[in-house]
Amino acid sequence: ETGVTQTPRHLVMGMTNKKSLKCEQHLGHNAMYWYKQSAKKPLELMFVYNFKEQTENNSVPSRFSPECPNSSHLFLHLHTLQPEDSALYLCASSRQDHEKLFFGSGTQLSVL
């Protein structure tokens, strides 16, 4: 699949579990993003990575831990989540000096 790929598409986890979301892009983009989309809120920017370096943490709780080993891959490690963390988590990427964000299909997360 071309573009931005996210796995898994769906995830159900208990509050004591540890899981990871994965995102990859082979578009040659330098920036990658995690967004959270809840049912009753706008898309919320969580983290921004630019050339593998984290440049933005939008006051995200530490139970969410991002990792960006290279410009093509982005992870979101999840640990001791709360039911209110249930949401659609979207990954996006963009190219330097271009405004357009390319989004993945998202991971629908349910925390029980």
Place this chain on the structure above:
Amino acid sequence: AQRVTQPEKLLSVFKGAPVELKCNYSYSGSPELFWYVQYSRQRLQLLLRHISRESIKGFTADLNKGETSFHLKKPFAQEEDSAMYYCALSGSRGVWDQGAQKLVFGQGTRLTINP
């Protein structure tokens, strides 16, 4: 602080009628504004951006700095326009973080075009 407001969660119009999706923003600097669209079972994608002054799929949007608005318009709606539309704001290019940008989204408007 940056903020985007889309006052209508739902908008329903008949095919062939004009469409206007409202977007208002709050930003102290010179903003860059975008409309993103999500069609059923597709991923979120860019529809248009104000800096390009383009018309995409018959849609246009004009930045009105006096009213801090960026409303999306189409003179004649088509059934395939039914989708979720998000207005988004970014700081001006000069404040981009060396090649990464931080988009702030509105809550979205679900547009339904009735036959």
